[in-house]
Amino acid sequence: MKHTRRNITSAGLLGLTAVLVLTACGSKITPQAGGSTTTSSSAGSATPAAAGASCVDTSGDSVKIGFLNSLSGTMAISEKTVQESLMMAADEINAAGGVLGKQLEVVAEDGASEPATFAEKATKLIQSDCVAAVFGGWTSSSRKAMLPVFESNDALLYYPVQYEGLESSKNIFYTGATTNQQILPALDYLKEQGVTSLFLVGSDYVFPQTANKEIKAWAAANGMEIKGEEYVPLASGADFSTIITKVKDSGAGAVFNTLNGDANVSFFKEYRNVGLAADTMPVVSVSIAEEEVSGVGVENLVGQLTAWNYYQTLDTPANKKFVEDFKAKYGDDRVTSDPMEAAYTSMYLWKNTVEKGKSFAVADIQANAGGVSFEAPEGTVTINGDNHHIAKTALIGKVAEDGLIYTEWTSPAPIEPDPYLTTYPWAAGLS
Amino acid sequence: MDVVVSQVFTGLSIGSILLLAAIGLALTFGQMGVINMAHGEFIMAGGYTAFVVQGLFDNAGVGLLLSIPVAFLVGGLLGVVLEMTLLRRMYHRPLDTLLVTYGVSLILQQLAKNIFGTQGKSVRTPTWLQGPLELFGFDFPKTRVFVLVLAVVTVVGLSVALKTTSLGRRIRATVQNRQLAECSGISSRATDRLTFFLGSGLAGIAGVALTQLSPVNSSVGQSYIINAFLIVVVGGIGQIKGAVIAAFVLGIGQAALEKIYDASLARIIVFVAIVAFLQLRPQGIFNVRTRSLA
Numbered sequence: 038m039k040h041t042r043r044n045i046t047s048a049g050l051l052g053l054t055a056v057l058v059l060t061a062c063g064s065k066i067t068p069q070a071g072g073s074t075t076t077s078s079s080a081g082s083a084t085p086a087a088a089g090a091s092c093v094d095t096s097g098d099s100v101k102i103g104f105l106n107s108l109s110g111t112m113a114i115s116e117k118t119v120q121e122s123l124m125m126a127a128d129e130i131n132a133a134g135g136v137l138g139k140q141l142e143v144v145a146e147d148g149a150s151e152p153a154t155f156a157e158k159a160t161k162l163i164q165s166d167c168v169a170a171v172f173g174g175w176t177s178s179s180r181k182a183m184l185p186v187f188e189s190n191d192a193l194l195y196y197p198v199q200y201e202g203l204e205s206s207k208n209i210f211y212t213g214a215t216t217n218q219q220i221l222p223a224l225d226y227l228k229e230q231g232v233t234s235l236f237l238v239g240s241d242y243v244f245p246q247t248a249n250k251e252i253k254a255w256a257a258a259n260g261m262e263i264k265g266e267e268y269v270p271l272a273s274g275a276d277f278s279t280i281i282t283k284v285k286d287s288g289a290g291a292v293f294n295t296l297n298g299d300a301n302v303s304f305f306k307e308y309r310n311v312g313l314a315a316d317t318m319p320v321v322s323v324s325i326a327e328e329e330v331s332g333v334g335v336e337n338l339v340g341q342l343t344a345w346n347y348y349q350t351l352d353t354p355a356n357k358k359f360v361e362d363f364k365a366k367y368g369d370d371r372v373t374s375d376p377m378e379a380a381y382t383s384m385y386l387w388k389n390t391v392e393k394g395k396s397f398a399v400a401d402i403q404a405n406a407g408g409v410s411f412e413a414p415e416g417t418v419t420i421n422g423d424n425h426h427i428a429k430t431a432l433i434g435k436v437a438e439d440g441l442i443y444t445e446w447t448s449p450a451p452i453e454p455d456p457y458l459t460t461y462p463w464a465a466g467l468s
Numbered sequence: 469m470d471v472v473v474s475q476v477f478t479g480l481s482i483g484s485i486l487l488l489a490a491i492g493l494a495l496t497f498g499q500m501g502v503i504n505m506a507h508g509e510f511i512m513a514g515g516y517t518a519f520v521v522q523g524l525f526d527n528a529g530v531g532l533l534l535s536i537p538v539a540f541l542v543g544g545l546l547g548v549v550l551e552m553t554l555l556r557r558m559y560h561r562p563l564d565t566l567l568v569t570y571g572v573s574l575i576l577q578q579l580a581k582n583i584f585g586t587q588g589k590s591v592r593t594p595t596w597l598q599g600p601l602e603l604f605g606f607d608f609p610k611t612r613v614f615v616l617v618l619a620v621v622t623v624v625g626l627s628v629a630l631k632t633t634s635l636g637r638r639i640r641a642t643v644q645n646r647q648l649a650e651c652s653g654i655s656s657r658a659t660d661r662l663t664f665f666l667g668s669g670l671a672g673i674a675g676v677a678l679t680q681l682s683p684v685n686s687s688v689g690q691s692y693i694i695n696a697f698l699i700v701v702v703g704g705i706g707q708i709k710g711a712v713i714a715a716f717v718l719g720i721g722q723a724a725l726e727k728i729y730d731a732s733l734a735r736i737i738v739f740v741a742i743v744a745f746l747q748l749r750p751q752g753i754f755n756v757r758t759r760s761l762a
Contacts, residue, residue, distance in 0.1 A: 114585065241732060270732055276485075276681070278478040278612065279726040286471075299588040303682040306593070310609030312600050332683075334590050 091191070092167040095397050099140040102127070102384075103162035105173035105183075110150025115376070116175050118328055119197060120145065122377040123172050125366055126384040136388045137395065144168055152182035159186045159194070169397045170195060170387055172380060177201060177243060184209065193399055195387060197380035199323070199345070201247040202456040203467075205424040207403055212383040212418075213376060214346050215426055215456040216251055222431030223293075223321050223344035224255055226446050232290035234262040238280065238304065239295035241268035248295050248323070251458070251467060258463035264289040269300055277307040284318075285311055292320040301325060305337035315340030321433075326374035330440050338436040345375040346429040347415040348442045356414035372441070373414075382413040386420060386427070416451065426454030473606055475723045481612040483719025484619035487712060488677050489692040490699035491623060492670030494711040496547070497700050498643055500660055502555055503562050505569040507696060508689025509576035510546055510668045514539035514675020515684030516580065519589045529594030532676070536618075539672035546576075547668020551661055559660075573689065580686040588683030597680065611680040618677050622670065623712060629666075630708070639663050702742055704752030713753055718742075 093100070104123050106116040127141045135141060144166045146158040155174065162168050163186070170193040174180045177200050187194045187208040194209045202216035227235070237252060239245025249266060256263050264287035267280045281304075284292060296304055301322070308320070321342040327349050330338055349360055349372055359381065363373050386409060391397055394405035407422020418427045428451040434442035458464035493507050517539040522531030550572060558564045597614055600607035630636035641649040642659045650656050678688065699718065703710025718738060725734035746752075 267730055268732060270735065276482055278481060278609070279475070279723055280731065282474055282478065283727070299683050299685055302588060302590055306611070306681070307609070309598070310600060310611060312607060332588065332590070 091399065092164070093169045093397060094167060095139065095169070098138070099142045100136065100397060101142045101144055101166055101168045103166060103168035103171040103173075104143055104145040105148050105155060105158055105162060105171055106145075107150040107175065107179075108147040112148075112150040112175055112179075114332075115328065116148070116150075116173070118374065118377050119173065119175065119380045121367055122363065122373070122381045123384060125363060126381045129362075130384065130388055136391050137397070148173065148179060150176075152176075152178045155179040156182040156186050159183045159192075160190070163187075163190045163192045169193075170402075172197070172383055172387075174198070175376070180204075180209075191399055193387075193402060195380075195383035197383050198376045201244045202251075202458065203247070205426070205456050207425065208399075209425060210383065210386065210406070210420065211426045211454075211456075212379040212386065214429055214431075215454050216248070217455045217458060217461070218346060218429045218431055218452045219323060219344050220248055220251065221255065221461075222448050222452065223323070223342075223433060224252065224259070224261070226344075226433045227291050227321065228259060228261065229446075232261075234264050234287075234289045234291075236264045236284050236287050236289035236292045237266040237295070238284070238292060239268055240297045240300060241270050242297075244297075245295035249293075251464065252293060254463050254467055255461075269296065277303050280304075281307045281311050281313070284308075285313060289318065291318060294320050294322040295324065296322075297324050299332075301329070301333045302337065305333060305341075309337065315342075325436075326376070327372040327440070327442060328374045328377075330436060330442070335436070335438065335440045339438055341436050342445065343434045343436065343442055345432055345434065345442075347375040347378040348432060348434050348444060349373045350441050350443050351414065351416075351432075353414060353416060355412050359414040375415075378414050382411060382415070382418060382427075385411045385413070386418070390420070418451070421454050424454055424456055426456055428453050470606070471727070475727050476720060477606075477608055477612070479720030479723035480716060481616055481719070482722055483716035484616040485674075485677065485681070485692075486695050486699050486719055487715035488615070488619045488622060488674035489671070490696040490703075490711050490715060491626065491708065492543075492667035492674070493696045494667075494700045494703065494705075494708055495626075495639075495670070496664055496667035497697075498705045498707065500555075500559060500663070501562055502559070502664075503566045503569065503697075504550075504555075505566060505693065506546075506550060506573040506576060506689075507569075507668070507671055508691075508693030509573045509580075510543045510671035510689075511675040511678065511692055512576070512580060512684065512686065512689040513546055514543050514672030515591070515679050515688060516584060516589065516675075517542045517672065518591045518676045518679045519584075519684055522591055527594070528592040529596060532591070532594055532680075536673055536676050539676045540669040541672070543672025543675070544665040544669030547664045547671075548661060550668075551664040555664075556657070556660070573693075577686045577689070584684075584686070588685035590683045591679035593680055614680060615677045618673070622673055623708065626666075626670070627708060635659075635662060639666075698742060702745065702752055704754035707752070707754040710752055710754040 104120055106120040107113050108117060127143050130136060131140050144162060146162060148155040148158060159171060162171050172195045174183060174196045175198050180196055183194060184206055188206060192208060195212060196209055197212050199214040199219050237249050239249060253263055265283055319342050321344060323344050325333060325343055326345060360373055364371055389411055390402050390406050390409045393409060394401040406420045408419060410417055410419040416430050418429060420427050430451045431448040432444050433446040435445045436442050458467060489511060496502055496504055518535040521535035521538050522528060525531035554568050555565060593611060597610045599610060601610045601613055630640060638654050638659045641654055642656050646656055699711050699714045703714035722734055722738055725737050
């Protein structure tokens with residue numbers, strides 16, 4: 038009897054270990070190398086072109102473009118909204134007569150929240166569908182997986198989300214913020230407000246770790262004291278009580294928050310539980326936009342700060358139209374956010390670049406991109422020809438009772454993108 | 469001193485969550501040697517139940533309290549369905565049950581995504597649970613006090629049920645010696661089903677408690693299942709008092725280590741300590757003394 042019980046237990050433990058290992062493998066991201074052969078064989082499509090030779094057909098009165106966003110999996114919630122605003126941009130452009138007189142024909146693919154799928158679908162869009170440009174991607178891992186595909190096929194990707202910087206490719210246009218357009222202005226703002234010490238809280242993976250490395254280098258040069266740095270494992274039902282105790286005891290002037298997703302809910306709940314408040318120890322978040330506010334809970338966020346380059350509440354004629362059109366198309370209860378706006382803007386930047394050079398060819402777009410600008414909802418944006426990012430105005434916002442974010446502070450002028458932080462002496466040795 | 473009090477409380481709080489997640493498992497795993505990988509998804513189901521039930525009421529507090537018995541029923545029924553359809557065919561084949569229940573857990577996760585979407589659902593915290601509670605000059609977050617109280621009430625209730633009711637006596641008899649219990653006229657089939665109902669129902673209650681600390685999403689069960697098994701194995705299979713001691717020792721250890729180091733390192737140290745402990749006592753803190761001669 039005793040004997041069998043022990044056998045059962047040990048077998049069970051063995052099985053558990055196996056499952057642990059399996060799930061660990063399941064969550065590990067292994068980007069597929071680019072240039073993999075496409076597996077889709079849609080009948081009637083053009084024969085796949087050899088890598089490097091473009092098969093884009095511009096002879097008719099329409100031209101194909103590709104959308105690649107996650108419509109399933111964990112990222113679907115966020116990426117669906119990006120696809121909606123891309124659709125809206127394409128419809129607008131078509132209604133206004135298209136690009137160079139050609140109507141846009143959209144081929145939409147699902148990246149399924151899997152970097153490998155992004156690489157595979159990008160290959161399909163480029164080689165089988167022969168699209169002139171691809172718009173999409175969200176997580177850095179999806180972008181890193183697609184990068185070799187676009188480079189080896191010499192195709193174009195327009196990527197609409199803020200990210201950790203330290204990247205630049207001639208085949209990608211980055212229309213979200215890089216570090217010096219989002220995180221550094223937020224730090225400057227805190228310094229201006231008289232904050233002298235920070236506590237860093239983030240999820241335990243690439244973006245927060247990289248961002249915090251940059252923040253610590255900045256702090257050393259700017260006399261800002263870092264009171265603590267805590268990471269929460271992504272895979273655990275994170276318990277924030279100890280971290281919040283540390284935050285409270287540290288007496289830091291502000292918290293810099295790079296947490297992702299649901300962890301924000303536990304964090305802010307716990308923060309309120311111990312009696313911390315936005316007016317005594319504000320939290321600055323870089324991953325919470327209008328779309329996420331309702332998920333985290335407005336009551337948990339009121340009065341807290343965010344750093345972005347666009348808010349739904351921006352008072353520009355272009356934004357008023359953008360928000361009205363979006364609500365008319367998708368529903369009155371919907372909100373617009375920074376990545377959605379950056380995606381919408383990216384398509385107009387592509388259109389303007391094509392029209393400037395009167396050509397859909399990748400080489401012509403690369404040659405003509407520098408200096409192309411667009412009157413975007415966030416304000417005037419201009420492509421930097423050297424690093425393919427765009428100049429953006431930094432906005433620090435405050436979450437209000439109505440779930441929207443209102444601008445508290447704005448940078449005096451659009452900030453030139455500097456993905457490798459080369460113009461900041463303190464950042465030497467980071468990249 | 470302040471630090472010690474607040475960290476001990478945090479430890480008790482973490483321990484109470486672990487205990488709620490593990491207590492039902494202690495029952496099902498101990499009773500039948502069934503390794504139920506879907507136990508975490510029963511916790512998830514309890515969490516979603518709280519979300520749905522609370523949605524029916526304007527008053528967050530009423531919804532929350534009412535969702536406790538409802539989640540118990542939902543979890544219990546899920547358990548019974550699993551037991552009657554699949555598990556009863558494979559008693560004493562632990563690896564088969566492991567695979568089958570792992571499959572069921574994946575199905576339940578996908579089902580949750582289809583019904584509730586991928587974004588976490590937040591369950592409202594009633595006003596009387598918001599903010600800190602002041603006791604002896606210390607601040608304790610009310611939600612954590614609530615979870616602690618819920619865990620204590622649940623465990624005491626379960627112990628009393630096992631000790632005093634005839635069902636409890638049948639369960640204990642079956643756990644200790646199935647064949648002898650059968651010989652004494654106890655229907656072990658019916659007992660198994662009831663035990664499974666009870667254990668899975670307790671997972672549902674754990675799910676309600678968790679909603680006060682974090683949102684419910686389809687992967688919430690995955691976060692707790694491993695910890696729950698750890699508690700059961702360290703405490704001694706099928707031993708409730710073992711699970712209680714193991715949960716609080718691990719909770720307080722985790723809290724202390726987190727304070728000294730950081731969250732990731734604390735977890736690693738706890739895991740290493742558990743492995744070392746199991747080397748010394750493979751049977752856990754307590755083990756069932758049987759009368760068998762084997």
